[in-house]
Amino acid sequence: KQEVTQIPAALSVPEGENLVLNCSFTDSAIYNLQWFRQDPGKGLTSLLLIQSSQREQTSGRLNASLDKSSGRSTLYIAASQPGDSATYLCAVLVSSGSRLTFGEGTQLTVNP
Amino acid sequence: DGGITQSPKYLFRKEGQNVTLSCEQNLNHDAMYWYRQDPGQGLRLIYYSQIVNDFQKGDIAEGYSVSREKKESFPLTVTSAQKNPTAFYLCASSRLAGASEQYFGPGTRLTVT
Numbered sequence: 065k066q067e068v069t070q071i072p073a074a075l076s077v078p079e080g081e082n083l084v085l086n087c088s089f090t091d092s093a094i095y096n097l098q099w100f101r102q103d104p105g106k107g108l109t110s111l112l113l114i115q116s117s118q119r120e121q122t123s124g125r126l127n128a129s130l131d132k133s134s135g136r137s138t139l140y141i142a143a144s145q146p147g148d149s150a151t152y153l154c155a156v157l158v159s160s161g162s163r164l165t166f167g168e169g170t171q172l173t174v175n176p
Numbered sequence: 177d178g179g180i181t182q183s184p185k186y187l188f189r190k191e192g193q194n195v196t197l198s199c200e201q202n203l204n205h206d207a208m209y210w211y212r213q214d215p216g217q218g219l220r221l222i223y224y225s226q227i228v229n230d231f232q233k234g235d236i237a238e239g240y241s242v243s244r245e246k247k248e249s250f251p252l253t254v255t256s257a258q259k260n261p262t263a264f265y266l267c268a269s270s271r272l273a274g275a276s277e278q279y280f281g282p283g284t285r286l287t288v289t
């Protein structure tokens with residue numbers, strides 16, 4: 065059974081800092097991996113999707129990498145801003161099924 | 177304006193009553209999903225549907241029921257058999273089942289007392 069872990073559970077940084085959020089998964093046979101952002105009391109917003117054949121994806125100040133062999137993905141946020149404060153979740157799609165398995169998220173606070 | 181809508185945003189019910197949560201999408205997506213989110217836990221899949229008139233149980237389907245009579249609609253009924261129904265419910269859709277990016281609605285917070 066696929067398990068997804070996100071460490072740390074919470075992170076607080078000063079504005080302007082570059083930071084990395086981590087996601088690990090137990091079964092490397094994934095189809096794709098998706099990073100989401102969730103603001104308090106809101107739905108999820110898709111940030112980046114990485115196919116299993118890709119190593120990374122970039123969108124603005126966000127860069128997500130994927131290392132299937134080690135079961136890891138990282139979300140790099142450059143020049144963090146207070147508006148980046150939210151919970152970030154990663155989710156993997158296993159090859160054999162059609163459902164996403166989610167991590168519990170990292171709650172990020174960027175202090176002005 | 178394309179997207180996924182869920183209504184209502186907040187819902188209050190007495191214990192023992194069934195309640196139906198609405199989810200509508202105008203993205204022309206084939207697949208739709210229902211998740212439950214509890215504090216300190218990740219999202220858990222309740223039901224999903226890959227095409228109209230077809231749906232499958234997720235990891236925590238007990239006490240829930242769904243229907244998929246139209247491509248754009250996937251309502252979720254929380255029945256009185258669900259032991260802990262108070263939670264945040266999220267609906268999602270994707271162009272194809274599994275392989276493509278999932279998009280989420282704003283969620284419905286259900287409180288049962």
